């Protein structure tokens with residue numbers, strides 16, 4: 001097991017754990033519902049202990065829901081911090097996994113940064129050093145790399161909470177974010193769709209006005225990100241994206257940019273610029289394994 005890594009995709013509804021070295025070598029995989037921190041972390045540690053059968057994994061990576069503390073010098077490094085999720089506030093998830101498994105190298109980052117790293121190593125962002133990864137699901141999160149380093153900064157990006165124009169006549173829904181109401185997540189997340197239309201995105205017909213509105217909000221968010229970060233590519237995943245017409249988003253983004261950015265990638269090949277992830281259902285846990293490879297060194301794979 002010395003050549004092998006562990007990964008944890010720590011989500012608000014489930015923990016996905018796996019052992020392996022990449023997409024073609026996932027040796028063991030298990031899922032646990034996210035209940036109390038004690039029970040959930042104990043299940044994850046027991047999984048790794050059973051997999052390693054006495055040997056130690058080289059490292060374990062955790063891509064966690066958040067907000068989280070990512071600063072290695074901080075006394076609460078590796079903690080989930082201010083989450084609204086019941087029982088999970090100020091939980092030392094990285095420390096508990098280290099203690100429960102005896103594996104000393106535990107790398108820790110946001111779920112979206114982990115997924116971004118996985119896509120950089122094996123998927124849709126290979127060869128790039130500055131790109132963004134957005135997940136549009138129950139909530140909206142964003143991460144990525146700038147100049148080959150995962151984005152952290154002051155805390156870590158919270159792209160889901162950016163503001164986008166909200167025409168209250170066209171869309172009277174007040175938004176569902178508990179902090180901001182009509183931020184991007186409040187208007188365009190899966191939860192916003194459910195509350196606004198009374199049904200989940202998967203059940204909304206492709207011709208329904210819900211999708212036009214969704215494209216509009218996401219196009220504004222994507223344009224804001226392109227203008228502020230100058231990413232070489234944007235990778236858009238998550239449950240809501242599965243129902244969204246990507247070419248409609250491409251033309252909305254191009255319309256808003258209005259020819260201003262003189263890049264052939266945007267002007268002529270936007271389908272290669274705003275893309276879907278390539279790692280599928282295992283993206284999160286593969287990203288966590290990629291984190292374990294990297295440690296917290298932030299060095300591009």
Ligand code: ZN
Pocket residue numbers: 160161177178179180181183184185186
């Ligand atoms: Zn918000």
